[in-house]
Amino acid sequence: MEAQKMKESSLEDWRKEGAEKFGEDPRNWKFICPACGHIASGQDFLDAGADINDSYQECIGRHTGKSAPRKGDSSGCNWAAYGLFGTLSKGRIVITEDGKRVEVFRFAEEAAS
Numbered sequence: 001m002e003a004q005k006m007k008e009s010s011l012e013d014w015r016k017e018g019a020e021k022f023g024e025d026p027r028n029w030k031f032i033c034p035a036c037g038h039i040a041s042g043q044d045f046l047d048a049g050a051d052i053n054d055s056y057q058e059c060i061g062r063h064t065g066k067s068a069p070r071k072g073d074s075s076g077c078n079w080a081a082y083g084l085f086g087t088l089s090k091g092r093i094v095i096t097e098d099g100k101r102v103e104v105f106r107f108a109e110e111a112a113s
């Protein structure tokens, strides 16, 4: 069985998509954790004292004292997209201007797709 291919887009297209879904302000952008299903906004990260640039690669649980994801608990966990298991094929790939492929969480609105 072949693993499901993750969506790939350029950084520019990804930014455009985010702005279309949530507006220009990244504080309003929402991402879903592939491990526990928690949805957090950029503002949630700022409120937790974290870097807003972590919001598309880290579960907010990393900043609120949560540990490994637990079944049935979507209140946050310690998942990160740059970890060993990436996004469990439930994320997407953003390709930066210098050709780097970065695995990120999905936008909240595309979670079910």
Ligand SMILES: [Zn+2]
Pocket: 033, 034, 035, 036, 037, 038, 059, 060, 061, 069, 076, 077, 078, 079
């Ligand atoms: Zn999580």
